[in-house]
Amino acid sequence: MISINGYPARPSVRAGEVIRLHIATSAPRFRLDFYRWGATPQHAGHTEWPGRTADPGTFDRDWQWPAYGFPVPPGWSSGVYIAVLSTEPDSCTPPMDSREARILLVVTPAAPSGRKILYKIPTFTYQAYNTAGGGSLYSASQVTMRRPGGGVGGPVKGLPDPYDSTSPRQTFAHWDAPFIAWMQENGIESDFCTDLDLHEGRHLNDGYRLLVSAGHDEYWSTDARQNITAFRDTGGNIANFGANTCWWRVDVDPGGAGLSCDKFPPGASAETDPDASYGCPDHWWESEPENALLGVSYRNGGGHWEGPRAPLGFTVTDGDHWIFSGTGLRTGDVLGREAALIGYECDGAAYELDAAGRPGPTGQDGTPKDFEILGIAPLPSDWNFAAGGPATSTRAATLGLYTAAGTVFTAATTDWARLLATDPQVASITRNVITRLS
Known part of the structure; x- marks a missing residue:
């Protein structure tokens, strides 16, 4: 053969x-x-x-x-x-x-193109789940990026997706491909880059107004995060149509040849679940919470990894906000419940309810105090929660945004792209966010 x-x-x-x-x-x-x-x-x-x-x-x-x-x-x-x-x-x-x-x-692009949107492909995450050669960042602390796989062309760690069995979860076909196809179908033009490009300081200073990420952008290097934060601080906008984002920190070999990630606390046994542990050297939330940039963290959300899950959607907290324009959604309505929009992993912010019963961030987890929670979905107790222990609030997926110099929007669920082609309300919100922020 x-x-x-x-x-x-x-x-x-x-x-x-x-x-x-x-x-x-x-x-x-x-x-x-x-x-x-x-x-x-x-x-x-x-x-x-x-x-x-x-x-x-x-x-x-x-x-x-x-x-x-x-x-x-x-x-x-x-x-x-x-x-x-x-x-x-x-x-x-x-x-x-x-x-x-x-x-x-x-x-x-060979030179700045004049387009206003830059779409980020999460090759670090694809390589983290790539099992070509018998291992991944889920069985070892170091992997090479110079092997088959990394989005396509290689074996992948992970459980099947009961809502989309056409491709494995941790692949380009599963997360990014449907989002990019929807953008083209709707006449939304963008340029493209990888997280390695952003790690190396490329492209973000080339006139873009909006950086877009979708699906499952889990592994970030320190340099990539610093460069993206600087983009926000100089007025650049960010739209994150995914979740479990910036959960693990990776070190990148010179030239981008390999990745390493130190996940386990000192003295941990082989059976230790690093997601549910404290003292993990490369947990972003333990040293520099990702909430400070993204507004949310998987720490305050959770995952339902195997089999069908109870259908959950976002309860709208402010139907008059511009992101809901043209959707027909009103305060109290639920977005995406029938198609199980929330999952398979989702992010949240620690929150409390005001006198009117509307959720707002406590800021105790690093979320900016002006983060607007526009949709909320409290999670069932049978979900997998990171860093098990006392939570500062009910764990919930929290859709929303805030503005520093630039505006940062989060959809707070990995499965946002899955509903784009079938849910007109999800599509309208996506169009509103991209149009406004670009």
């Missing part, structure tokens, strides 16, 4: 530059087709190269497979490109998602 797979030397490249791709195959020759992701995959070009074999490596070391240089055409638009590896002549458009023979590549 002929085998073929590959990975990029780094997950992004500027249009007009050369990307180094590492590919191993038992075929004497192979073909590489590039598709730009959108409402429908658009074929962007192809190349053919002689094949070379190589053995699989381990999860923690650069696989050092044979390298091929591909000059990215300067006319390629910024976007997410899926490279499809094949040993047969191309006959039809193949599926974009696969656990092998696929490479995810983000093309960034």
Whole structure:
């Protein structure tokens, strides 16, 4: 049986530059087709190269497979490109998602484009869940980014999603692809980058008004967070249509070759659940709570990971707010309950009720005091809660925003993108947020 797979030397490249791709195959020759992701995959070009074999490596070391240089055409638009590896002549458009023979590549602009939206692809998180080579950041403290996988093309740790079985949860196809497709269908143009780009200080100073993230953007480096915070502090806006965001801190090897994350408290046993522990060196919330930037944290939310969950939606707390314009929602209505909008993980802020019964942040967890809770969903007791112990308030998903120099919006649930195509109210809120903040 002929085998073929590959990975990029780094997950992004500027249009007009050369990307180094590492590919191993038992075929004497192979073909590489590039598709730009959108409402429908658009074929962007192809190349053919002689094949070379190589053995699989381990999860923690650069696989050092044979390298091929591909000059990215300067006319390629910024976007997410899926490279499809094949040993047969191309006959039809193949599926974009696969656990092998696929490479995810983000093309960034060659120069500032004038677009106002920058969309962040969370390659650190994709690599954290990538199990190619027999390990991930859930079984070890260090992984290489130079191996197959990382959004597409590799095996993935995690449980199936009962609400969308077409792709594994921790993949591009599951989280980002539907959001990007919806943006294109609705005429919303953006440029694209990776978290490695933001870690290295690229793009945020190129005239963008809004940074967008969706789905499951869990692993952040210190430099990426500092650069995004500086973007906010100079008037840049952030829209986070996801949850469990900025939960773990990662260190990035020079050149972006690998990631490390120290999750376990000193003396912890192999059975320790780091999410439910204190004293974890790389928990953001224990040293510099992510609430200070995002307004919310998984610490005050929770997860329901296996099987169907009780349907939960956001109870609207201020139906007159601009994010609900055109939705028909009024104060007290519930958003997304029928389709289980809340989950599979969600974020929240510690809160208290005022005299009128409306929730507001206590600020005890680092959430800015002017964070407006616009939708709230208290969580059932059978959910998985992080850092088990006394909570400062009822754990609840809290949708909302605040303004420092820039405005930061959070949807506070990983599954926001799943409802975009089927729930007009979710779609209207998304459009309102993106239009206003960009």
